[in-house]
Amino acid sequence: MRRILIVDDHLIARTAIRCLLDGNPFDICGEARDGKEAIEKVIELKPDIVLLDINMPVMDGIRAAHEIRLISPEAKIIFLTIHNVPAFRDATQSLSHAFVTKHEAAAELIPVLNRLAEAPPNHTKIAGEIPSRALRQSADEVKGPGPGGVLI
Numbered sequence: 001m002r003r004i005l006i007v008d009d010h011l012i013a014r015t016a017i018r019c020l021l022d023g024n025p026f027d028i029c030g031e032a033r034d035g036k037e038a039i040e041k042v043i044e045l046k047p048d049i050v051l052l053d054i055n056m057p058v059m060d061g062i063r064a065a066h067e068i069r070l071i072s073p074e075a076k077i078i079f080l081t082i083h084n085v086p087a088f089r090d091a092t093q094s095l096s097h098a099f100v101t102k103h104e105a106a107a108e109l110i111p112v113l114n115r116l117a118e119a120p121p122n123h124t125k126i127a128g129e130i131p132s133r134a135l136r137q138s139a140d141e142v143k144g145p146g147p148g149g150v151l152i
Contacts, residue, residue: 002117003029005047007038009056035064054081065095
């Protein structure tokens, strides 16, 4: 059973992800509210898969992914975010194994998790430098509400 860490600054999003994964062969080993806490949890819990939002307080998901790749290169990272923008997909590509939008999570997340769970443990991407300065800042610069006026 693969151990999953859920990282999102919204409790309702973390709860929805838990509900979505309920009944599937995954063990949710923990949750984090921001990138800094995610790094601490990765060190402590050693998850196989990290579901990571992009726009979060304290440390955004792109910066957290870069750090997670350094401290736990065997962990598989899936960006699970509201941001379906080419700049975000490009910025996350070298840091993650998959990118799933929250709008498509109900249909796409379980198949992506199953595919990654079946991949060999050493089947990870090499973490490179964080993409250009503009992309590093992109998560901080995205402002505006998501569905229902909530920035997710």
